[in-house]
Amino acid sequence: MIKLYIKDGNSGKSFDYPLKKDSVMIGKREGNDIILDRTNISREHCQIIQVNGGFFVRDLQSRNGTFVNGEKINGDTILEHGTTIQLGDFLVRFLDTNSALPQAPPAALQPPQQETAIVKKEETAPQKVEPTPEPAEDPAPPVDEAAERRELIIAIKRKIHEQLLKELNLKQMDLTKESPEELRERTGPIINKLVEKVKGHLPKGVDAVQFSKDILDEAVGLGVLEDLIAEEEIDEIMVNNYDTIFVERKGKLTRVDDKYFTDNRQLISIIRRILAPISRRVDESSPMVDARLVDGSRVNAIIPPLAISGPTLTIRKFSTDPFTVDDLIGFGSVSRNMADFMALCVDQRKNILVSGGTGSGKTTLLNVLSNFIPATERIITVEDAAELKLIQPHVVSLESKPANIEGKGAIPIRDLVKNSLRMRPDRIVVGECRGGEALDMLQAMNTGHDGSLTTLHANTTRDAVNRLETLVLMAGMELPSRAIREQIASAINVIIQQARLSDGTRKIITISEILGIDVDTVLLRDLFEFKQMGYDDTGRIKGEYVATGNVPDFIEDMQARGLEVDMDIFKEGTAA
Numbered sequence: 001m002i003k004l005y006i007k008d009g010n011s012g013k014s015f016d017y018p019l020k021k022d023s024v025m026i027g028k029r030e031g032n033d034i035i036l037d038r039t040n041i042s043r044e045h046c047q048i049i050q051v052n053g054g055f056f057v058r059d060l061q062s063r064n065g066t067f068v069n070g071e072k073i074n075g076d077t078i079l080e081h082g083t084t085i086q087l088g089d090f091l092v093r094f095l096d097t098n099s100a101l102p103q104a105p106p107a108a109l110q111p112p113q114q115e116t117a118i119v120k121k122e123e124t125a126p127q128k129v130e131p132t133p134e135p136a137e138d139p140a141p142p143v144d145e146a147a148e149r150r151e152l153i154i155a156i157k158r159k160i161h162e163q164l165l166k167e168l169n170l171k172q173m174d175l176t177k178e179s180p181e182e183l184r185e186r187t188g189p190i191i192n193k194l195v196e197k198v199k200g201h202l203p204k205g206v207d208a209v210q211f212s213k214d215i216l217d218e219a220v221g222l223g224v225l226e227d228l229i230a231e232e233e234i235d236e237i238m239v240n241n242y243d244t245i246f247v248e249r250k251g252k253l254t255r256v257d258d259k260y261f262t263d264n265r266q267l268i269s270i271i272r273r274i275l276a277p278i279s280r281r282v283d284e285s286s287p288m289v290d291a292r293l294v295d296g297s298r299v300n301a302i303i304p305p306l307a308i309s310g311p312t313l314t315i316r317k318f319s320t321d322p323f324t325v326d327d328l329i330g331f332g333s334v335s336r337n338m339a340d341f342m343a344l345c346v347d348q349r350k351n352i353l354v355s356g357g358t359g360s361g362k363t364t365l366l367n368v369l370s371n372f373i374p375a376t377e378r379i380i381t382v383e384d385a386a387e388l389k390l391i392q393p394h395v396v397s398l399e400s401k402p403a404n405i406e407g408k409g410a411i412p413i414r415d416l417v418k419n420s421l422r423m424r425p426d427r428i429v430v431g432e433c434r435g436g437e438a439l440d441m442l443q444a445m446n447t448g449h450d451g452s453l454t455t456l457h458a459n460t461t462r463d464a465v466n467r468l469e470t471l472v473l474m475a476g477m478e479l480p481s482r483a484i485r486e487q488i489a490s491a492i493n494v495i496i497q498q499a500r501l502s503d504g505t506r507k508i509i510t511i512s513e514i515l516g517i518d519v520d521t522v523l524l525r526d527l528f529e530f531k532q533m534g535y536d537d538t539g540r541i542k543g544e545y546v547a548t549g550n551v552p553d554f555i556e557d558m559q560a561r562g563l564e565v566d567m568d569i570f571k572e573g574t575a576a
Contacts, residue, residue: 002055004048005093006034019055022148024048026087027060040064040088048079051151054201055079055094064088075158075263149203150243150260156201157262160194160215183220191215223270224259229297229317236359239313242267251504267311271301280402289402292385298363299385316359322389325368333361334508335545337569338528341511344565345494346372348558349451355464356498361506362455363387363431365498369453370429380420382413383431396423413437414475417444430454436475438468445491461495461512465522468492482520489517493554495524501532503540513552525550527570547572 004024007014017024017034025032029043036045042062049056056076059066067086068077079085085092167190195212202211217226228237228247236248242261246253261267271282275291282289288302298316325339334342345352346369354369356362370390373379378394386399398420403410413430414437420428421444428449430441433456445452456471458464465488472484497510509530515523527550532543549572555565 002096004034005095006036007091009089009091019048019050022050036087036090038088038090041090045087046085049076049151049155051148051155054152054155055096056155057085057094062087075162076155078155078159146257152201152203153206154243154260154262156198157215157218160191160198161219161262161266163194164190164215164219184216187219188212188216191219218262218266218270222273223261223266225270225315228256228259229293229295229315235317237313237315237317239267239311241310241312248504251500264310267313268303271303271311271313274299274301286402290385292387296387296389298387318364318387318389322367322371322391323364324371328365328368331506333506335528337547338508338511338545340566341528341569342369342496343372344558346370346451346453347374348554348563350493350554351445351450351491352453353464353468353492353495354453354455354498355458355461355467355495356455357457357459357500360498360500362498364506365496365508366429366431366453366455373427373451377426378424379427379429380423380425381429381431382416382420382437384413384434388429388431390429414440417441420444421449425449426451428452432456433468433471435471438471439475439477439479439487442468442472442487442491446487458497459499461497461510461524461526464495464497465514465524482517485517485520485522489514489522494552501541503535505541513550513554515553527552 002019004017004019005014006017021033024034024047025044026034026036026046026048027044028035028037028041032044040063042060042064044060045062046060046066047058049058055078057066057068057073057079058076059073065072067073068079069084070086079094081094081096083094085094164187192212195208195215199208202208214224217223222229224245225237225239228234228245233249234247235250238246238248239261240246242264245256245259247256248254261270268282274293275281275289277294278291280289280291282301282303284303284305287304287306289300291299291301293299293315296318298318300314301311303311325334325343328334329336329339342352352369354362354366367388367390370379370381370388371392373390373392375392375394377392379390379392379396381388381390381395381397382400383398384400386397388397398416400413400416401409401411412435414435417428417430417437417440421440426449428441428444429452430437431454433441433454438456441452441454456464456467458467465485468488469481469484472479472487492514495510495512495514496508497512498506499509500506507530508528510526511528512524512526515525517523526548528545528547530543530545532541534542536542547570549570551567551570555567555570558565
């Protein structure tokens with residue numbers, strides 16, 4: 001039999017509570033399984049958890065703490081026969097008569113025999129222990145073996161992390177001054193030793209070597225994210241909570257059941273580890289942040305109180321080797337003729353706007369387009385988080401700066417765009433226009449900085465023009481709508497619409513030319529488009545890229561300057 005022997009240190013009264021449930025809540029609030037009504041007991045003080053036949057006690061952030069064998073606990077602590085738990089005025093002893101012979105309670109817990117009957121009569125009286133044992137005849141709830149296995153692994157990991165902190169105080173280590181190899185070299189042997197001690201308690205099928213690696217990643221790396229980031233097929237990682245992780249592979253969203261953090265505190269610690277090298281922070285006063293990994297992957301984090309369910313982390317992975325135009329053609333994201341046309345536009349210094357929805361591949365396309373810029377030109381890139389990887393030798397990358405802890409010192413993209421004009425750029429590449437910097441970008445395009453590139457969020461090329469007008473209004477200049485549209489019509493030459501389709505593939509669905517302005521309307525003309533033609537047997541979209549038959553107005557000017565242009569790519573029909 002497994003039970004808790006509970007004694008009130010003030011009155012001396014005691015009782016037994018059989019552990020028949022997988023989870024037993026202890027606290028002073030009504031609704032707990034065991035009610036201990038004292039001022040030094042929190043409303044929900046602690047929890048007794050059964051996982052794979054083993055029992056653990058977990059403190060629920062109680063005000064006065066939970067003490068096991070005289071030591072205050074921070075995480076899950078394994079219970080063995082005879083373990084003593086102190087909760088305020090109450091002493092609790094864990095007794096497992098299945099694994100050891102019954103032992104008499106120590107003197108401090110020894111119940112006076114005459115008091116047992118009194119407790120049974122008065123257990124509902126105020127300021128008294130009020131147990132609510134489960135009826136013996138109720139059927140046991142179904143066992144979720146996967147959940148039990150996960151809880152056991154998490155509990156063992158927490159215990160090892162606690163012991164690791166005692167032997168090597170990671171909190172005092174400056175992770176920014178030591179290389180990852182040095183940190184792993186210092187902590188690896190200690191973790192291997194600690195894992196060796198608990199190897200016999202690991203669930204069946206858990207490899208001790210991999211288990212040690214997982215703990216090492218959590219201690220000095222990015223935890224379970226290490227393996228997910230290393231997996232090339234994964235495009236995006238979404239952490240909704242410490243134990244809820246989703247990934248996107250080839251456009252398909254799946255949950256990762258065998259990867260999880262030990263708790264939300266560890267998840268927040270790893271978020272801060274990501275932010276440390278780029279001098280950004282996340283805390284209650286600044287609970288959301290955009291950042292990047294060393295490889296340029298985009299990171300967004302948001303924590304409580306804004307994220308109600310717990311810390312949330314989103315990582316949009318970038319390829320270690322930047323994609324080329326041949327890669328996009330191979331993926332089916334663009335046709336060869338369309339790629340040749342885009343390369344021609346960049347080479348001939350046409351101003352290009354890339355538009356698309358979230359996750360449609362705008363930044364990837366912008367990077368590919370940027371690589372068409374001649375190596376002899378000076379390029380200034382401006383981004384919120386530096387993601388572009390240009391191959392030219394003469395590139396200056398600028399990154400915006402958030403406010404400090406006092407709310408001061410922020411340097412937005414708009415200021416960087418203005419400053420870039422003083423840096424003698426041949427080309428300006430703005431990662432994304434989100435506000436008033438759109439006006440400065442248009443002015444730069446209209447004042448001698450031809451061949452500039454930028455992106456914005458929009459669902460169609462027409463929407464892109466309308467949204468660009470809205471962003472210009474955000475600059476606060478109170479310009480009339482016609483003046484803004486004239487700026488757009490004279491600054492932008494080509495709009496490329498990128499989309500993420502229902503099967504998860506990313507394609508360029510429209511390339512349009514801006515012809516000018518008619519009364520109050522910016523005139524657009526489609527040059528290429530993707531025509532969808534149903535789905536194949538695997539559920540993937542079928543279709544073809546076609547030219548509309550329209551020839552851009554600026555082609556005639558190129559030919560007048562002696563440039564040879566293959567006019568066949570504009571013939572109406574299939575563009576591939």
